[in-house]
Amino acid sequence: MTTLQEMRPVSDADDPRTPRGRAPRQRGSSFGGGGPLVYGLALAVVALTLGPVVYGALGGFRSNEQLIRDPAGLPDPWVTGNYERVVTNPDFWGYALNSTVIAVITTAIAVIAGVMAAYPLAxxxxxxxxxxFMVFVLGLLFPVAVAIIPLFILITRDLGLGNTWWGVALPQAAFALPTTVVILRPFLMALPRELEEAAFIDGASRIGVFRHIALPLVAPGLVTVGVLAFVASWNAYLLPLLLLQDDMRTLPLGVADYSTQYSADTAGVLAFTTIAMIPALVLFLAMQRRIVSGLQGAVKG
Amino acid sequence: MTSTGAAVAATPAAAPTGGASEDDGARHPSVPGAPPGSSRWRQRLEIALFVTPALTLMAMFVVWPVVSAVRMSFFRWKGFGPMDDFVGLRNYEQVLTDTVFRDAVVHNLTIVGLSIAVQLPLGLLLAVLLNRRIRGRGLLRTIVFVPYVLAEVIAGVVWFQLLQPRSGLIEEILTTVGITPPDQGFLGTPDLALWTVFVVLTWKYLGLAVLLFLAGLQGVPDELYEAAQLDGASWWQTQRSVALPLLGPTIRTWAFLSMIGSLQLFDMVWILTGGGPANATTTMATYLVSQGTQRGNYGIAGAASVVLFVVAFVMALLYQVLVLRRDTADQR
Incomplete structure (x- = not known):
């Protein structure tokens, strides 16, 4: 159903950075190269894409008075006080800790339960x-928004997990499971049958084969779904918004609340937001290949 | 193997039907897919063991809440005490006649339509550009994707600052160019707010479209380009007549993802406008969250959830039947 028809494991051969057929073309003809127009457009795209991010980062180095006097100016002089205040703010580190722990629990549960479920299905x-398998596929069609109010009641009243790490991580893992299973199953299906048979002949059990043969072989797939689950949890807003308060809040909640609470302190808000961006950006740069190939693998026909 | 779809469809052909193979597995231990000596019961136990954690999580946190939302939608319930004031379809009646909710549906559908009308051509243009052998292409690709990685909330807060009436950078730039910004700011003017939200969403999600289209373009064999070139086709002609048709499946799948995302829109709206001004940017999700958590109208929120799900489901189904089926057929 739906997008899943397009799903398949992504090997390194599919990696976007190693396009097939990188055969040298005769003389960089206009066919593949870039003229001034192309470079101009590329530059405009870079400016529009990075503009807001750079504005935030630079704005954090300015004072509110500078920002009001000239919204488009550069820091003059450079003020580091805004960033210092964020970094020395214990609340900020609390939010970062909550975001990290929740993302780690979510990822661990989603990947472990996901690969376990995908294994027999493959x-x-x-x-x-x-x-x-269709149960998991259908799960993709249920957005968190549909279930959010009953989830809120279930977690805060019935389970008493309101305002806890687990209260957010468990439902997030559950909602990450469909994607995880759907991406991992083809990885597992692609494993050669001979490997398993050889292990059985050597007397291995099914569970032994799963742990010692299948798991290591699908490690790249595990990393891909892990990164996707981690980023989704790290960026999540709706569920934490309803479930977490005060010092249990995550970074997105902290940023949003800070920006409404101290709306007059634009420079402070920009500094806070910029620092909150860093972990996601670093993770993205480190894991770029995995994220990109995971997403592309999910859509390629 | 080419895709899960193919794999799923191929399974019954590759192996005998489930029941038969179970029996075979028990009688002939050497049959692939079952370790020697494993009985039917043992296999069932193993399957149960493997699948239980995932199914338990899904049952508790996906299925049960969705079922409760449906149940809730038939009661008038303020969130405390027993849920015993059964009102039948009255919540649905109220939701469907509420102009705020109807507008919310229109807003969601507007975003769905705009996304496809604007982000598709823009994304294609950029992908085609980035597919050329220009210097710094790898870096460019990374940059284009940056907004997608940021949390919607974080992107929203930065844009909120950029769009501040009077003191924001956007108004400053427009004023220098000679355009007078609206008095209430872009997010404060009911006629402009939804469009402004859409612009920010495009900034945030265009990178995903570009990335997926690029992947599709890289799947086009070089020989095709070369053949077109030999036949004297220009660069644009080649892109239009050779690359674009082959991108079909990628485009259709992207459009599906984009549609589902637009129907669930919440974070960005909540941060930028909170659904305002004068409900000009409410979406189905912001409607049901504010009904449920701020006003305690759980029955109304339940009915709105069900409507949201039905709209998403019907559109997904229609899309599947009308558009995506072509791809599945193509693959055979």
């Missing part, structure tokens, strides 16, 4: 196999 033959 390697066993049984009657309910496809119907069971």
């Amino acid at each position: 390697r066993y033959q049984f009657r309910l196999r496809e119907p069971l």
Whole structure:
């Protein structure tokens, strides 16, 4: 159903940075190269894309008075006080800790439960196999927004997990599971049957094969779904908004609340926001290949 | 293997039906897919063991809440005490006749339509450009994708500052160019607010479109370009007649993802406008969250959730039947 028809494992051969057929072209003809127009357009795109981010970063180095006097100016003089205040603010570190712990728990649960579920769906033959897989596929169609109010009631009242790390991580992991299973299953299906058979002949059990043969071989897939789950949790807003208060808040909540609470302190808000961007950007740069190939793999026909 | 779809469809052909293979597995231990000596019961136990954690999580945190939302939608309930004031379809009646909710649906659909009408051509243009062998292409690709990685909230807060009436950078720039910004600012003017939200969403999500289209373009074999070139086609002609048609499946899948995302829109609106001014930017999600958490109208929120789900489901189904089916058929 839906997008899943397009899903398939992404090997390094599919990596966007190693396009197939990088055969040298005869003389950089106008066909593949870039003229001034192309470079001009590229520059405009860079400016529009990075503009807001750079504005935020530079704005954090200005004073409010500078920002009001000339919104488009550069820092003059450079003020480091805004950033210092954010970095020395214990609240900020509290939010960062909450974001990290929740993202780690979410990722761990989603990846472990996901690969476990994907394994029999890929390697066993049984009657309910496809119907069971459809359960996960259908799960993709349920947005968190649909379930948010009952989730709020379930977690705060029935489970008593309101305002806790687990209260956010468990439902987030549950909502990450469909994607995880759907991406991992083809990875597992692609494993050569001979490997398993050899292990069985050597007396390995199914679970042993899963742990010692299948898991290491699908490690790249695990990293991809792990990064996707981590980033989704790190950026999540709606669920934390309803479930977390005060010092349990995550970074997105902290940023949003800070910006409404201290709306007059534009420079402070910009500094706070800029610092809050850094972890996601660093993670992205470090994991770029994985994120990109995961997303592309999800859509390629 | 080419895709899950193919794999799913191929399974029944590759292996005998589930029941038969289970029996085979029990009788002939050497059959692939079952370790020697494993009985049917043992296999069932293993499957249960593997699948239970995931299914439990899904049942508790996805299925149960969705079912409760449906149940809630038939009651008048303020969030405390027993849920016993059954009102039948009255919540639905109220939601569907509420002009705020109707507008919210229109806003969601507007964003769906605008995204496809604007981001598709823009994304294609950029992808085609970035697919050329220009210097710094790798860096460019990374940069284009940066907004997508940022949290919607964080992007929203920065844009909120940029769009501040009078003191914001955007108004400053427009004033220098000679355009007079609206008195209430872009986010404060009901006629402009939704468009402004859309511009910010485009900034945030265009990178994803570009990235996916680029991947599609890289799947076009070089020989095709070369053949077109030999036939004397210009660069633009080649892109239009060779590359674009082959991008079809990628475009259709992107459009699907974009549609589902637009229907669930919440974070960006909540940060930029909170649904205002004068409900000019409410979406179905902001409507149900404010009904549920701020006003305690859980029954209304439940009914709105169900409507949101039905709208998303019907559109997904229609899209699947009308558009995506072509791709699946193509793959055969």
